[in-house]
Amino acid sequence: MKYALLIYGDENSAAVSPAPDTPEFATMIGGYMAFGEQAGSKILAGEALHDTDVSTTVTVVDGAAVTTDGPFAETKEQLGGFYILECEDLDEAIAWAAKIPTAATGRVEVRPVQSYE
Amino acid sequence: MSGSNPSEPARADAVSAEVSKVVGEQWSRVMANLVSALGDLGAAEDAAQDAIETALETWTRDGIPDNPGAWITTVARRKAIDRIRRDKKRTEKSETLANLDLRSADAIHGDVLKDETIVRDDQLRLIYGCCHPALAVEAQIALTLRAVAGLTTPEIASAFLLPEATLAQRLVRAKKKIRSAGVPFKIPDDAELLSRTQAVHKIIYLLFSEGYSASDGDDLIRVELCDEAIRLGRLVADLLTDDAESFGLVSLMLLTQARRPARTTSDGALVLLAEQDRTLWDHDLIAEGTDVLDRALRRANPGPFQIQAAINALHGEAVTADQTDWEQIELLYRRWVALAGTPVVALNHLVAVSMVDGPQEAFDRLDAGELPTALATYGPYWALRADLLTKLGKAKEATAAFHLAAQHAGSAPEREFLQNKANN
Incomplete structure (x- = not known):
C-alpha cells in the first residue's frame, strides 16, 4: 500500500526549522539523509516545502481564479514536507513515520493514498 | 420436502437454537480463521454471516454435521471465494484465493480448528x-x-x-x-x-x-x-508467558469475578464488600486467581494489575471482613500510588488508611492536597467522605456528602444505595 507521510510542525519554532548554518540544521539534514538511505526504494516521492509565508491559495469563483496571499488556513502547525512511501501495512508506515527526524519536534500524519487500479 | 409436516416448525426451532449455540461457541475461531486468510474484517464478517444462513437452511434439511465449527468455516471460505471472484481486482485476487483454497482444504479436514x-x-x-x-x-x-x-x-x-x-x-x-x-x-x-x-x-x-x-x-x-x-x-x-502483567490481569479478573454472586441482592441492590455473604463467593475461582497471581509474582516484575490482584487476593483470603489484612493492603496501595498514582488510586488508598490508622487520619489526608479538586464530581470520593464523617460522628455533614455521592453515582443501584444512606 502507498502512504503519504505528512510532516507538520511550527515553522516559526527554531526546534522544528532551525536556521541554515546552525549545528541544529546540520543535525536535521543529516537525519533526513539517513532516513532517505534507510528507506531507500520504499520512497516513491518526498519533498520539503517552503514556509507558508510564500504560499498562495487559489480558489475558482464563477469560473475565475481568485488568489489570496498565504496558506489555506492559519494554524499553529503547518505542513512542511511529505513523503510517499510504499509499505506492507499501517504498522510499517507508522514505524517509518516515527523515524522522520522532525517527528520528535512536530507531528507526522499518516494518510493512505487512494488506489484506482 | 413437505412444508405441511407438523414437526417441521419444531425442528426448525431446534436447528435454529443449535445454530445460535454453535455460532456463539465457534464465532471467534471462525472469524479469526477467516480474517487471517482474508486480511479484511468486513469481508470475513460477510462470509461468516452467509455461512450461518446456509447452515440454518442445510441443517434444517439434512441434520447437524459432526463438526459444525469446521462446517461453518469451510462454507464461509467458499462464500468468501465467491465474493472475491465477483468483486475484487485481479492482482489481489489470485493471492487471496490461493490462500483461501489452501486453508479451506485444511478446514474441510478439520485440521485448522483442531490445531x-x-x-x-x-x-x-x-x-x-x-x-x-x-x-x-x-x-x-x-x-x-x-x-x-x-x-x-x-x-x-x-x-x-x-x-x-x-x-x-x-x-x-x-x-x-x-x-x-x-x-x-x-x-x-x-x-x-x-x-x-x-x-x-x-x-x-x-x-x-x-x-x-x-x-x-x-x-x-x-x-x-x-x-x-x-x-x-x-x-x-x-502468548506472552514472560509478561507478569498479563498474568496479573487474568488473576485480577478471576479474583473479582469470584465475588460476583455476593455483590448484589436478588433484587439487584448493591452489597458492600464488608457486608457480603462470603460463603457465596466462588472459592474455586479465588484459588485459581491466587495461583495465577503466584505465577505472575514469580516473574519479579510488579505492575498495577498484579498489585490490584494481590489486594483482591487478600480480600479473598479473609474468611470474615474483620480478618482482612488491611496492613498488607495499605502497603500494596502505597506501591500502586507510587507506580501509577491517579487520584482514584490515591482515594482507594485512603480507604485502607482509614482501616489501619483510623478515620481521622484518612479524613485529614482526604481533605489535604489536590484530591478534593480532582475528584469533585467523582461519586466514590463523596461516598468515602460521607463514610468517614459518619465514623467521626458528624452526621449532618455526612448526610450532605451522601447526597453528593448519590448525585454523582455511576449506576442506578449505586445511586439508590447512597440515597438510602443519605436518608437514614
Whole structure:
C-alpha cells in the first residue's frame, strides 16, 4: 500500500526549522539523509516545502481564479514536507513515520493514498 | 420436502437454537480463521454471516454435521471465494484465493480448528488488529466485542447503553478505516509487542469492568462480557508467558469475578464488600486467581494489575471482613500510588488508611492536597467522605456528602444505595 507521510510542525519554532548554518540544521539534514538511505526504494516521492509565508491559495469563483496571499488556513502547525512511501501495512508506515527526524519536534500524519487500479 | 409436516416448525426451532449455540461457541475461531486468510474484517464478517444462513437452511434439511465449527468455516471460505471472484481486482485476487483454497482444504479436514496453536494465533491476530492504537478506544471496544466475542450490535449497544444506530455507525467507520488505512491483523513485532499488549490489556479490562459494574444493562450480556474478557486475557497470557502483567490481569479478573454472586441482592441492590455473604463467593475461582497471581509474582516484575490482584487476593483470603489484612493492603496501595498514582488510586488508598490508622487520619489526608479538586464530581470520593464523617460522628455533614455521592453515582443501584444512606 502507498502512504503519504505528512510532516507538520511550527515553522516559526527554531526546534522544528532551525536556521541554515546552525549545528541544529546540520543535525536535521543529516537525519533526513539517513532516513532517505534507510528507506531507500520504499520512497516513491518526498519533498520539503517552503514556509507558508510564500504560499498562495487559489480558489475558482464563477469560473475565475481568485488568489489570496498565504496558506489555506492559519494554524499553529503547518505542513512542511511529505513523503510517499510504499509499505506492507499501517504498522510499517507508522514505524517509518516515527523515524522522520522532525517527528520528535512536530507531528507526522499518516494518510493512505487512494488506489484506482 | 413437505412444508405441511407438523414437526417441521419444531425442528426448525431446534436447528435454529443449535445454530445460535454453535455460532456463539465457534464465532471467534471462525472469524479469526477467516480474517487471517482474508486480511479484511468486513469481508470475513460477510462470509461468516452467509455461512450461518446456509447452515440454518442445510441443517434444517439434512441434520447437524459432526463438526459444525469446521462446517461453518469451510462454507464461509467458499462464500468468501465467491465474493472475491465477483468483486475484487485481479492482482489481489489470485493471492487471496490461493490462500483461501489452501486453508479451506485444511478446514474441510478439520485440521485448522483442531490445531490449538493456529487457533490461538489466529485469534490473537484478530485481537491485536481490533485493539490497534490507530483506532479510537470506543471503536476498539466495539470491534473487539463484535468480531472477537461475537456479540451482536444490539447486544453491544445494550451493554454500553448506547443507541443501536450510534454503535452500528461506529463499527462501520472503524471497519472502513481498517480497510483503507491498511490496519494489519498480525501479532506485533517484538519491539512493539509489549506496548501494543498494554493497549490490549486496557481494552480487555474495560470489557471486564463494564460487565462487572452494576449498571443498568442486560445482566446476561454483562456476565458474557466478563467471561469473554477472562478468555481473551488468558489467550494473551498464553502468548506472552514472560509478561507478569498479563498474568496479573487474568488473576485480577478471576479474583473479582469470584465475588460476583455476593455483590448484589436478588433484587439487584448493591452489597458492600464488608457486608457480603462470603460463603457465596466462588472459592474455586479465588484459588485459581491466587495461583495465577503466584505465577505472575514469580516473574519479579510488579505492575498495577498484579498489585490490584494481590489486594483482591487478600480480600479473598479473609474468611470474615474483620480478618482482612488491611496492613498488607495499605502497603500494596502505597506501591500502586507510587507506580501509577491517579487520584482514584490515591482515594482507594485512603480507604485502607482509614482501616489501619483510623478515620481521622484518612479524613485529614482526604481533605489535604489536590484530591478534593480532582475528584469533585467523582461519586466514590463523596461516598468515602460521607463514610468517614459518619465514623467521626458528624452526621449532618455526612448526610450532605451522601447526597453528593448519590448525585454523582455511576449506576442506578449505586445511586439508590447512597440515597438510602443519605436518608437514614
